[in-house]
Amino acid sequence: MAINKAIRVALKALSYPASMDLEKTFVAQRLFEVVKAPLSPLYKLWDHRIERDGHEIRIRIYNPQEQADMRDDKRVLLFFHGGGWVHETIDTYNNVCRALSRATGCRVASVEYSRAPEHAFPQALEDCYSAARAIYQNPDEFDIEADEIMLIGDSAGGNLAAATSLMARDRGEFVISGQILIYPATWYDHSATSPFQSVHDNGEDYLLTSKRIQEYMAWYAGDNPDCRFNPYFSPLNSTDFSNQPRTLVITAEYDPLRDEGEAYAMKLREAGNDAWYIRMPDMLHGYFALPSRFAPVRQTHDIIISFLNGDIEKWLDKTY
Numbered sequence: 001m002a003i004n005k006a007i008r009v010a011l012k013a014l015s016y017p018a019s020m021d022l023e024k025t026f027v028a029q030r031l032f033e034v035v036k037a038p039l040s041p042l043y044k045l046w047d048h049r050i051e052r053d054g055h056e057i058r059i060r061i062y063n064p065q066e067q068a069d070m071r072d073d074k075r076v077l078l079f080f081h082g083g084g085w086v087h088e089t090i091d092t093y094n095n096v097c098r099a100l101s102r103a104t105g106c107r108v109a110s111v112e113y114s115r116a117p118e119h120a121f122p123q124a125l126e127d128c129y130s131a132a133r134a135i136y137q138n139p140d141e142f143d144i145e146a147d148e149i150m151l152i153g154d155s156a157g158g159n160l161a162a163a164t165s166l167m168a169r170d171r172g173e174f175v176i177s178g179q180i181l182i183y184p185a186t187w188y189d190h191s192a193t194s195p196f197q198s199v200h201d202n203g204e205d206y207l208l209t210s211k212r213i214q215e216y217m218a219w220y221a222g223d224n225p226d227c228r229f230n231p232y233f234s235p236l237n238s239t240d241f242s243n244q245p246r247t248l249v250i251t252a253e254y255d256p257l258r259d260e261g262e263a264y265a266m267k268l269r270e271a272g273n274d275a276w277y278i279r280m281p282d283m284l285h286g287y288f289a290l291p292s293r294f295a296p297v298r299q300t301h302d303i304i305i306s307f308l309n310g311d312i313e314k315w316l317d318k319t320y
Helices: 005-014 022-036 094-104 123-138 156-171 197-202 212-219 226-231 258-270 295-308
Strands: 045-052 054-060 076-080 107-112 149-154 178-182 246-252 275-280
Touching: 022 212, 045 123, 054 094, 054 123, 054 156, 076 094, 076 123, 076 156, 094 107, 094 226, 094 295, 107 123, 123 149, 123 156, 156 178, 178 258, 178 295, 197 258, 212 226, 246 258, 246 295, 258 275
Parallel strands: 076 107, 076 149, 149 178, 178 246, 246 275
Antiparallel strands: 045 054, 054 107
């Protein structure tokens, strides 16, 4: 299938020169994030702060505008943004989270986690875990029920959501009810030796390259490259996929991360969990950050709503 030209042009505007090293673009990209961050909209949002090991984790909560066709929905989507563990902030994701809240009728709580290279693994994960623990263990503070909280993240944020879910099971401090992983990074090898065909087929010329993924992961690993084999770094490295929450994985057809995201859904399914994946045709990595006027973004919102309401099967050609 040929890539939709409008999607390619729109995603191009969100991308970086693929041939350039991450180190060469890092400072410029960080400055660009400050410039491109939209001003806080005239919208019901506010910030909460949670402390972990002496530093504060900011959580921005988006409250959906009242709409006649939506019930009084107290569900919360705990959102971890993408950006390769290096780029993006809750400010640059304002529009993504606002659109998600509006579309689903749920509150969205967006987490500002520590980023690499200043903060290597597992700092971002520990921030996300601490934010999830605070909300799950203190639902009254947010006027919600604990079983109405669901993790969601895109790209590196999908990785952090999956790892947070594994960590919550292992530490036993709270129970996660569901997770939505949008084109997540779940494996550590995106070189020529990758076992996933999508890395070889889509690793060049599709905006996010296998080279850039390797650079991001090297920065996230920091001075401990062996951490790549840790299941909290690459969830597919886990030897135990049991006792995981209801999971929806959404992948993009022309994404190098496509196959590892789908493989993760299948591993969860094989371990007895309720897990599904849906591949968005004609899409590239990053499409979910496009404005909601794009039909694939609206469709993804509709898929998420179906998953939240327990009728995801209507979107499936096959169940995995």
